[in-house]
Amino acid sequence: MLTTAFSRYINNFRGFTREIWILTIITFINRAGTMVLPFLTKYLNEDLKFSYSDVGTILVFFGSGSMIGSWVGGKLADKIGFYKVMVFSLMSTGLLLFIFPFITEFSTLCIAWFFVMIIADMFRPAMFVSLGAYAKPENRTRALTLVRLAVNLGFAAGPALGGLIIMNIGYAGLFWVDGGTCILAISIFWLLVKEKKKIKNEHVDAFEEPRKSVFKDRPFWVFLFVSFVTGMIFFQLFTTLPLYNNKQYGLTEFEIGLLMTLNGFLVFLLEMPIVSYFERNKVNKMKIVLLGSLCMALGFYALLINIWAGILVINILFLTFGEMFAFPFSNSFALSRAPRGHEGRYMALYTMTFSLAHIVSSKMGMQIIDIYGYQVNWLVMGTCGMVAVLCSIWVIKMVKKE
Structure with missing residues (x-):
């Protein structure tokens, strides 16, 4: 076995x-x-x-x-x-x-x-x-x-x-x-x-038609917003969550490190089999990104229960599965969306959303905590995740129309 x-x-x-x-x-x-x-x-x-x-x-x-x-x-x-x-x-x-x-x-x-x-x-x-x-x-x-x-x-x-x-x-x-x-x-x-001088782009999706400019690709820009939001809420894992774990539940640096290790270990163990399963069954990439956004939203809503330290493990599990669903397939969607010869600028805009998400995540999270406290931050982050879910549905509909 x-x-x-x-x-x-x-x-x-x-x-x-x-x-x-x-x-x-x-x-x-x-x-x-x-x-x-x-x-x-x-x-x-x-x-x-x-x-x-x-x-x-x-x-x-x-x-x-x-x-x-x-x-x-x-x-x-x-x-x-x-x-x-x-x-x-x-x-x-x-x-x-x-x-x-x-x-x-x-x-x-x-x-x-x-x-x-x-x-x-x-x-x-x-x-x-x-x-x-x-x-x-x-x-x-x-x-x-x-x-x-x-x-x-x-x-x-x-x-x-x-x-x-x-x-x-x-x-x-x-x-x-x-x-x-x-x-x-x-x-x-x-x-x-x-x-390799020329990229052999044998794979052509139904929506991979020549486009004049990336700036006119409306579904891609809504998708970039989804990527930005999922990136921003996921980066809370490295900014506000370690502070909360210590302040609310008194976790030591070692215990906080163990939660981070759980995230890394699960990604190492499960991400490739999950991706292989979805690829074999030809599941729509944006539907999987939607599922990832939903998992992240639920992870932050779970933190609104602040009387039991076990909720931190549940939060990490939701965030980890959200990461495994959202990030590999958003990478792949961005690359498959690009017309031949325009892959670089599409992937540039995609990677820029994560750079921006990193800047906004820490600033926004810390500011909310400073003024309103941790509970309001978790509510805001969870709601941002639900906005990403709705925008993912919008992208799926726009791509279907194409």
Whole structure:
């Protein structure tokens, strides 16, 4: 029985091209090395002695650079090809990170993070386009899921290693390791993967007709709003929820970490089989995104019950299933929506929604908590999730009309 279950699980990982596995490996190396991000606010506040207000300002420059980088990366991926953009982005980011320990002045840091994030986040839309190029048409959603697994595993390993590096070398070590892993990852890619000049887009959806401009694609813009909302409410997991878990229920950092680990472990264990099941049964991608939005909404409504600590586990379960339904299929929907030769700009706008969601999530959540308290924040986030559900229904209807 166990052997059959294990064999079925392993079958979900079959059928990928060599290039997809290399992309997955370099994504894991890159994300495991992304140790600066989890400790950035701590570094700016405790090590460089900036006020919370100054830290917030630096993060706005950080997020703004990320959004511009996503757009520029997508445009360049269409114009000069994803391969060149990926190599330039990661190699340059790796080299630039080496100089960050020497930048300690406020205005210089704002400018430095802004420009580094423009270069760093050019990588993301180009990488999504590369998945469309190297994956077989029938495997595209699973290929995106495989790379998401690498991201989750990398993020699980990164902070733990980062903590050890801070204890032994100091914060400067984070920048050196992060820079080094960027260079290592892209060197492996450059040596082992050949540039694919033209994307063979054999897969043509019913709605994949030539369009004049992404800005005139109305269903796609409503879909982007859905992606923004689901991203914004999901990011509460890393901003307001850890504070609430400690303040309301007295959970320690270790116990909060265990809840985060439960999220990562379930994604690792279940996401690929879930995606494989939906792909085999050819379920409408937007219907699955709708289901994900509903799960996230219910996760936050559940927190309105604030007399039992077990509700935190229920919240994590809803958010995790919401993540597994919404994110892989929204990735795949965005890529399949793009006409040939326009994949880069479509994926740029898609990745920009998450950069914006990250900025808005922490600011909005903290502001609501500060003025009205945690319960109102959970009510607002749950209601935002229900708005995303309604907008998903709207997208499904518009696509059917096409």
